[in-house]
Amino acid sequence: MSELQDISQHIEERLSSLHRMLELSAVGMLQRLLLCLSLQCFMFVSLYISELPQRKKLAQELATLEKLLEEFEKCVGRQKEQLEQLKELEELFQMNVQDVQHLEENIPAHMPRKNKGPASRGELLTSQKETADVQPVQPEHVKRPTRIVVKEVEIITVPEFESIPSYMKGRVSYHQLNVAVQSINAALSAKYKILHQGAKTLSNQTRKLQQRFKSEETKETKGQFFVVEDDIREFTQMKTDKRFQGILNMLRHCQRLRELRGGKVTRYLLL
Template sequence: MSELEDISHHIHDRISSLQRLLDLSVVEFPQNKIKKLGQELFALERLLEEFEKCVDQQKEQLRHLKELEESFQKDFKDIQHIKENIPAHMLRKKGPVKYMRGRVSYQQLNAVVQSINTAATAKYKILHQSVKTLNNHARKLHQRFKEQETSDTKGQYFVVEDDIREFTQMKVDKRFQGILNMLRHCQRLRELRGGGITRYMLI
């Protein structure tokens, strides 16, 4: 039985008790009955206050649940967009060619693509959550993500090197930079610079 139901039953019992007292008053209403009536009225008032408090708590919980539901829906839409628009790997051309410029294998290339996907998914999961539900570290990340956004990035997904470092084990070194250039050349990424930050826009 819920707390609201329990209090409701108490209120009903008190009202029934008051009704019996009032029924008796038709015949006689001695002093002790008046005192009893006062006690019942006081107890009923306290129960009503408690009932109102529980109702307010239930409303607050319902509001919080609605916020969580909206956050989960945004996360789901974001992940769906990433899955639909970012390739899980670079397609391999038919034939014996297994390396791209700089002797980078498809396996290495796909590892970078996967790290970008992982970082983007984790980043936008945080961005689409209510700030109240985040811990201190996630709140700082949320603030950094917001500060990196510009009018040119509105409605688009992007990551920066710090996102790769934060959410993956990928080393952001010269080889990594070279692979990013290859992805840009293959039109899998687009660079947007500004404020001392290079943003890798997901195409």
């Protein structure tokens, strides 16, 4: 804008100078015409010749003013181009803001959440005080329970979901597929928790389940994690219908599971 203001000010100065020149020229011409009425013809010719330098200067001022106007038009054109570019950038920015807001409002439930920050100083002091007050008696030779790490089916990513053929996906959405993955992981966790429990801690129902789990194991499943349809029905609310079979096909396509048949049971082993 400073360039545009400078050119405008320059044009105003030139116009003001030109206006003064015209006024002075008009006054001078009137005086000379009155004088010519009383003077001879040769005096009129000499006055006309004396006006030539003034007219030449006037023409120069007009030419300079014309150049300034051309520069002014060019500057206005550049300002218009910059304004159009700024409008395009503003529209692009607004689209990005809308996309971010949509992502924030539609975060999938299966996405990992940010862990809570460190406890405050007051919470730490309270925890330390409680620890100091409570001094439990530690019995000797107490066996600590072995922690069992159960392998889980990894969440399907968006590129993986898009790579699944349309005929295989059907009407199952990306969110529904990962909800099924979470259900399978829940069944795995519940199954192997019972499977590694001591017999004395089991109820009659869980003891029967543990026996079934062991009967379904084979040499090929040793050291691996797997579920069967009975596990899905037992520990989740998912129906083992045709839609569920389609989901299993998609998980096999994404190399999350593989089938192992035998003894009238289909086992779905984690990869």
